[in-house]
Amino acid sequence: LSTSTEEKSSKPKQKKRVKSETTNKASGKQYSNEEMDLLSRLVHAEAKGESYEGKKAVASVVLNRVEHRSFPD
Incomplete structure (x- = not known):
């Protein structure tokens, strides 16, 4: 058992931006x-x-093709 009295914060957690x-x-x-x-x-x-x-893997292929100069824009 802990003898310290810790109060829980009443502040709501902020969402990450x-x-x-x-x-x-x-x-x-x-x-x-x-x-x-x-x-x-x-x-x-x-x-x-x-x-x-x-x-x-699918996302990687798409991004590789977007960034590679051999594929048209």
Whole structure:
């Protein structure tokens, strides 16, 4: 048993703020919320029944193609 009397804070926890843009750590490029939404919808459509790893693989392929100069814009 603890003899100290600790009062619980009555302050509600603050939600973490979401950045308006996401940075790809590998290339340093930033993606807007709209681009991230499009990517998430594409991954859902292409890898709906796959595991998390499968969905990550699809997202990686898409981002690699977006950043590679051999693929058209």
